[in-house]
Amino acid sequence: MQPSTKPQKLSAKMKKQNEFVIIDTYFKTEYNNNNNSIITGIGDDAAVVQIPAGKQLCISTDTLIPNQHFPKATSPADIAYKAFQVNLSDMAAMGAAPRWISLNLTMPKYSHPWLSRFSTELKKNLNLYDMALIGGDTTCGKLSITITIYGLVDSHKFLKRDGAKNQDEIYVSGPIGEAALGLQMIQNKFPQDDFFIKRLNRPIARVELGQILTEYASSCIDISDGLLQDLSHILQASHLGATIDIKNLIQNSKIKNICSKTKTKNLILYGGDDYELLFTLPKNKINTVREKHPEITKKIQKIGTIVNKKGVFIDGKILKIKGYQHFSN
Structure with missing residues (x-):
């Protein structure tokens, strides 16, 4: 089943929001279990994934904060899109096929409209690349979005920075x-x-x-x-x-x-x-x-x-x- 990308409606339960309600409401969905590779996702202390034989795991992480990585007035959807794509770009630079992400989201206060638009856009991007959100953390503080991305590459076939040769x-x-x-x-x-x-x-x-x-x-x-x-x-x-x-x-x-x-x-x-x-x-x-x-x-x-x-x-x-x-x- 594909995760829903429709904005969430505000319920009575959500009015008594805490980090667990936020996770359950906006981010804990039925994920894309590409090739049955996810053994355990959101809901346990850590995610467990299966790495296929002949593959190596490629990992990268990026943090985005207002006025450093995006203008303060940027929409929640654009923030989610960019946070996802800049991490995806690190996989591209390594030649890896992206598979999973974890999300660390820090917000100054609870906002249903902001979270609904942010999470909807994130799910759209995950669906587009047949990827899954497998964990993360939600905290209260100054706005900060950190995504860690995991991808697969054929063993020893990844791209690096140090391979350029004279006359390339x-x-x-x-x-x-x-x-x-x-x-x-x-x-x-x-x-x-x-x-x-x-x-x-x-x-x-x-x-x-x-x-x-x-x-x-x-x-x-x-x-x-x-x-x-x-x-x-x-x-x-x-x-x-x-x-x-x-x-x-x-x-x-x-x-x-x-x-x-x-x-x-x-x-x-x-x-x-x-x-x-x-x-x-x-x-x-x-x-x-x-x-x-x-x-x-x-x-x-x-x-x-x-x-x-x-x-x-x-x-x-x-x-x-x-x-x-x-x-x-």
Whole structure:
């Protein structure tokens, strides 16, 4: 049975809410037991899942808080959607198939409308990816959403950051910088445009592409803190450098219709919140990937080459690495 995605109606029992009533009302549903893998879910002290033979478990966690990861006025549905997708994006970057999540939700007070909209959107996303909520915690305090996600990958076939090789080619899975412009629109730095704001609030994790790349890519990461910042993680882990050329990214970007060329370039290099994949492939391997997977790869763009020299270079000039960093920004 699929979990219901209809908003809950307020009952007399819910008026005497506590953490257990909240869990039972909004989050304890008949879950998607993909391949009968869930032995015990919500209701026990811990969840128990079965890992199939030949698979390895991939785990990641992300915390979202207001004004750091989403504007304070963001709707409950958009918060749930983004919290889910940014975790899903970590699975995509590892090439894993997402299976389960646990949710730690802290709220300043009980709100039926907020919880109903948040939980309804979360269930929609879980259904879409045939996933299940298997546990978590609910507490009272400043708003904070932490999701831990669990995925499966064929043994030793996961993607990492440290596999890039000299002369590998660097690619991104789609447009970069649009979410950062959406944030600046919400901050009233530009006239608002629903397209860019949606790119901020509703990113799409490239799960299918990530699983395809396990056959081809030498390294991979998702872009959350800015193109240059996240590229630097691959370069540091691989002990290499890169030359990049973002002329095509600028030329194909919708940002250039609103911003100057310099502003467009800065949003692409440093913006963040894109949740596209940044990955490296052996030289000319992209042709094979495109031939076998034409639809899923049509937005992929080459942006550079890995080099045996530390740093990131554009037109021979080394770039300063910057992007979003907690405790610094």
